[in-house]
Each structure stands twice: as structure tokens, then as C-alpha cells.
Amino acid sequence: MPSQHPIANISSANSKVTMMSKSNGVKSASSSLVLLFRLIEANDWNKLYNMFLNESDDAACRTFQYLANIVAKSSNFSGMTILHAVSRFDPPSILVKRIIELCPGAPAAQDVLNRTPLHVAAGTGAGSVVIKVLVDAYPRACLVQDTDGRTPLHMACDTSTELFEDNRGSRTVRETPSYRSIGVLLRGSLDSAIVEDEDGMSAIEYALCSDAELQTVRLIQKAAQKVHVRERDAERKAKAEQERRRVSDIETNYEKKAASDIESADKTAARQQFRASRRSALSRSLIRNATAA
DSSP, X not given: OOOOOSOOSHHHHHHXXXXXXXXXXXXXXXXXXXXXXXXXXXXXXXXXXXXXXOTXXXXXXXXXXXXXXXXXXXXXXXXXXXXXXXXXXXXXXXXXXXXXXXXXXXXXXXXXXXXXXXXXXXXXXXXXXXXXXXXXXXXXXXXXXXXXXXXXXXXXXXXXXXXXXXXXXXXXXXXXXXXXXXHHHHXXXXXXXXXXXXXXXXXXXXXXXXXXXXXXXXXHHHHHHHHHHHHHHHHHHHHHHHHHHHHHHHHHHHHHHHHHHHHHHHHHHHHHHHHHHHHHHHHHHHHHHHHHO
């Protein structure tokens, strides 16, 4: 069972808003935050979009950015962002895209459990379209491990995952892991197929425990095989490069020694030639002296 987020439900989030308004002097924003969270809990996406995200209403969009910034920076929400909260309820992909446009850093944000919005979406059964929007926005999230060592792929493969104490309104009851969602996550990172969590479980083991369809299991298996093949190829290339460098070092050292030997031999030959020349000159001088006498 994965760790559950301290913000158990939207109602508790609203209580955090009340606490925050008293302690941080943002009372004027508290009513808007309460409304925003209530719309999220009610899955009233049309109203939420029209009130806070409508492209034709600059003031509303600035208000949303202001509220999102308050939530992201406040310790009262344990690292949760508006995108975390929305991702829990499988919202329309257009709404997720709009939030990311207004808050570009949100897809990379991690809560106190090191979970990104992608973890939340994958762990609550969001549709593959929403998963794709989050993956495209921040592919690195596919390899982020939470405090339990779980990646979003672990979450998607474990249908028993419950990220929140109160799962009202969220799609956590899943019959089998979604083939499409898992495919999107693997396209984001094949390496996630071989990552093990703190319990030593990989994604494929959770998929098997969740009675995943055969095609889903094979999809993860193929991804894991590709990673292992790539790792073996990289290991072979590394060993070949290491051997090449070893041979190159041997050849370089040999060439240096040969050059040194040649230089030494040249010096010796030069000295010997000089000495022979001196002896020859001395002999000629002695002969001339003897002839003169």
C-alpha cells in the first residue's frame, strides 16, 4: 500500500485555505480558493474553465495564476499544486493543457511524498489522453520515484493504489491496468519498466498482481527487454572503448620508448663519431710532427 497524501480530500484542503487566510494575510483570496477547490471536487470543469481559465478573460487567468502560486508556495498544502488536485479527478485534457499554459512549472512540481501530478493521474486512473498531456509537458516525471520508490508506471500498473484516504469522486477503482496509459508512460521513459520500488517490486509485477491483460504484460516486457539490450550494448561499447584506450596507451608508450631509444642511439653514435674524429685528427698531427723532426 503506497503512502497516502496528508491532504486527504478537498474538504481538508478548504480547511487549509481558512488556516492560511488567517496566518498569511491572504483573506481576500481565500473565498476564491474555496470556490476553486469546490469546483474541482464537484468535477464542474465547464464552470471552472469559464471562471478561471478562459483565454478571453485575462483578469480571471491572472487570478488563477495568483491562486495557484499561493497554493504552491504554502506549506499548508504539503507541496500539492492545483494541477495535483485537478489530476486526481481525470479532468478534460483541454483543462489540463490550459493549467499548464498558465503554470508551466506545475508538471514538474513534487509534493511532500515526491509525487508529481503525473503520479496522481496515473494512480487515480486518469485517461490516457490526460496522461499524455502530462508526459508531453514533463517527460522526466516518468522516472521520478516517490518516497515509496514508485514511478507513475508503478501507479498505473497497481490497480489497488489508493493515494488519498478519501477517494470520493476519483477514479481509483480500476478493473485492470490501462494498456493505452501504460503505453504512453513507456513512450515517456522505457527505463521506468525496470525500476523497482522500496518493496523490490517492478511495474510488471504490479501488473501481474492486478490481472493485467496479456498484451499489457507483453508491452512492459518488451520495454524492459529493450532497456536490458541497450544496457548490454552500452556495457560492450564501454568495454571496447576501455580496451581501445588500453591498446592506444600501450602503443603511445612504445612509440615514446622507441623515440627515446633512437634519440639515445643517435646521441651515442654522435659521441662515438666525435671521438673517432678527434683520434683521427690527433693521429694526423703526430704523423706531421714526426715527419717534420
